[in-house]
Every structure is written in structure tokens, then in C-alpha cells.
Amino acid sequence: MLEEMRRRMLRLKTSGAWKLTGARRTGQRAFFGVLAAGLLMTGGTQSRAQATSSSATQPTQNTVPITNTKIALAAPATYDNKYEIYGGLNFMNFQAGQSLPNRMNLGGGEVLGTYWLPGDHWFTRAIGVGVDYRIDAGTTPVFANSGITRPTSTTGGTGINNRPLVYLNTIMAGAQYRTKYRNHYAALNFHGYGGVSHGTFDYSFKDLVVSKAEAYAATGLYSNRTKPIAALGASIDFNRSKNWAIRISPDLILEHFGTETREFFSVSGGVVYRIGKQ
Numbered sequence: 001m002l003e004e005m006r007r008r009m010l011r012l013k014t015s016g017a018w019k020l021t022g023a024r025r026t027g028q029r030a031f032f033g034v035l036a037a038g039l040l041m042t043g044g045t046q047s048r049a050q051a052t053s054s055s056a057t058q059p060t061q062n063t064v065p066i067t068n069t070k071i072a073l074a075a076p077a078t079y080d081n082k083y084e085i086y087g088g089l090n091f092m093n094f095q096a097g098q099s100l101p102n103r104m105n106l107g108g109g110e111v112l113g114t115y116w117l118p119g120d121h122w123f124t125r126a127i128g129v130g131v132d133y134r135i136d137a138g139t140t141p142v143f144a145n146s147g148i149t150r151p152t153s154t155t156g157g158t159g160i161n162n163r164p165l166v167y168l169n170t171i172m173a174g175a176q177y178r179t180k181y182r183n184h185y186a187a188l189n190f191h192g193y194g195g196v197s198h199g200t201f202d203y204s205f206k207d208l209v210v211s212k213a214e215a216y217a218a219t220g221l222y223s224n225r226t227k228p229i230a231a232l233g234a235s236i237d238f239n240r241s242k243n244w245a246i247r248i249s250p251d252l253i254l255e256h257f258g259t260e261t262r263e264f265f266s267v268s269g270g271v272v273y274r275i276g277k278q
Contacts, residue, residue: 076184077239081274084128086112086247088270096140096166096201097220098258106168108136110268114176118278128176132193132231137167142219150207164204164219170197170229187237187245197229199257222257230254237272245272 090110095103114130142162172195181188201221208215216223233251240246251266 077182077187077242077245079178079182079187080278081243082116082118082276082278083274084112084114084116085273085275086110086114086270088247088249088268090134090136090266090268092136092253092266093264094136094138094140094166094168094255095258095262095264096199097142097222100140100142100220102141103264104138104140104166106136106138106166108134108167110134110270116178116278126178128178130174130176130191130193132170132172132174132195134170134172135167136170137165139163140166140221142221145215145218148208148210148215148218150209161204164201164221166199166201166221167203168197168199171195172229172231174231176235185239187239189235189237190233191235191249192230192232194228194230196226197255197257198224198226200224225257227255227257229256231266233266243274245274246270247272 088110090106090108092106092108093103094106110132111134112130112132114128116128117124119125140163142164144162172193174191174193176189176191179188179190199222201216201224202212205212205215210218212223231251231253233249235247235249237245237247247268247270249268251268253264253266254261255264256262
């Protein structure tokens with residue numbers, strides 16, 4: 001009897017142990033599942049925290065105040081200036097005598113001041129009144145001549161240098177017209193100026209033994225004189241900034257130093273500076 005009860009208790013214990021073993025396995029599975037979920041949640045929380053901190057600090061790192069930059073775009077050309085000054089180098093061809101067969105080349109400088117008329121009237125809003133001054137000099141071929149100068153160590157009494165120096169002082173007034181063909185980069189202008197030019201043709205007349213009239217006749221040069229002159233042309237301004245530009249300006253020159261009006265070519269290049277505001 002006791003032996004039978006012992007066997008039953010042993011069987012109960014054995015069956016309970018198996019149940020406990022299954023419970024332990026289930027508990028272990030639940031424990032590892034909770035642990036894995038906790039690790040995943042911890043990793044997600046850390047990732048969100050890092051993303052939040054990165055997004056919070058990123059604008060501070062990448063934001064650079066515009067006022068602190070040292071390189072900035074130049075102000076666009078608006079062409080609303082009131083005054084304009086141009087200065088540059090000038091090249092021109094010319095004929096220094098009525099009957100001389102060859103032309104000469106002159107080189108010099110040009111200064112132009114322009115006042116742009118105010119108002120929105122179609123006739124005045126693109127018109128500028130200007131005053132232009134040019135000085136040019138060069139040597140010219142002349143007729144062969146002899147016996148008109150005193151013998152010296154320089155001339156030897158053979159005559160005037162066959163390339164005497166000639167120079168012109170020219171002052172003109174007129175207008176510029178600023179066309180609609182303009183933008184931030186360049187502008188096209190037309191202009192017309194008229195005035196007088198004084199020519200000095202006797203600069204090389206040294207040690208003459210004849211009168212100047214005879215020397216002019218022997219060399220074929222004009223006598224010193226002041227005559228009408230005009231310049232008709234255009235200019236292209238390549239803008240460096242709102243106030244500064246580089247200009248190229250070709251001209252047709254009309255002059256009346258002799259008995260007829262003659263046409264010559266001139267071109268200048270230089271710098272434009274715009275001042276004031278209309």
C-alpha cells in the first residue's frame with residue numbers, strides 16, 4: 001500500500017517536472033522576446049534622439065550670414081546716372097596738306113563729359129548733352145624740299161625733316177543717344193559732335209632761311225589754322241559695375257582744313273565713370 005502511494009507520488013512529481021520544464025521554456029522564450037523588443041526600442045529611441053540632435057544642430061552649422069561674405073555680386077547697371085565722364089586713347093588718320101598724296105596717323109587722348117537730361121519724355125529720357133576735347137599728334141610725309149633752312153649740325157641745310165610733327169587740338173559739343181539695346185552687361189549709344197580744331201603745322205620749321213609761306217608751299221603743309229570739324233559715330237559700353245564701364249567708340253570725322261570737306265576715320269577706347277542719380 002505504501003509502496004503503491006510512493007509510486008503514484010513519483011509519477012505526479014515526474015509529470016509535474018515535465019510541466020515545469022515546459023513552463024521554463026515558455027518563460028525563457030518570453031524573457032528573450034521582451035529583451036529583444038527592449039533592445040529594438042532602445043535602438044530606435046537612440047536613432048530618433050540622434051536625428052533630433054542632428055536636425056537641431058545642422059542649421060547652426062550650415063547657416064552663414066550673408067553680411068559676412070567677402071565676395072558679392074556687383075550692382076546691376078541701371079543707367080539712371082545724371083553725369084558721365086569718359087577718358088581714353090584716340091587714334092585718327094588725317095591729311096596735313098591740300099595736295100599731299102599720303103595720309104598720316106595721329107594718336108592722342110580724349111575726354112568727354114555728358115549731362116543726361118532728366119524726365120520721362122520720349123525725346124529727353126535717353127539724350128545726353130556732351131562736351132568733347134581731343135588732342136592728337138603725329139608725323140606726316142611731305143614734299144621733297146631743300147634750301148629753305150640754315151645749315152646746322154641737325155639739318156645740314158637740306159630742308160625740313162621729311163616727317164615733320166603735326167598736332168591738332170579739337171573741342172566739340174553735341175549729344176549722345178542711349179539706345180534701347182542695353183542691359184546689365186553692355187549698352188549701345190550713338191553720338192554726334194561738332195566744333196572746331198586748331199592745327200599746328202609749323203612745329204618742325206626750325207632755322208628757316210625763307211618765309212613761312214614759302215616753307216608751307218615747299219613742304220605741302222597747311223598753315224596753322226582753326227577750322228570746323230565734326231565727329232559722327234557710336235560707342236559700346238561694356239559694364240564693369242553700375243558706375244564703371246569700358247568703352248570702344250569709332251567715329252567718322254568730317255573736317256574742312258582745305259578747300260573741301262574730307263572724311264577720315266577715328267577710334268578711341270577708354271573708361272566711363274557714371275556719377276549721380278536723376
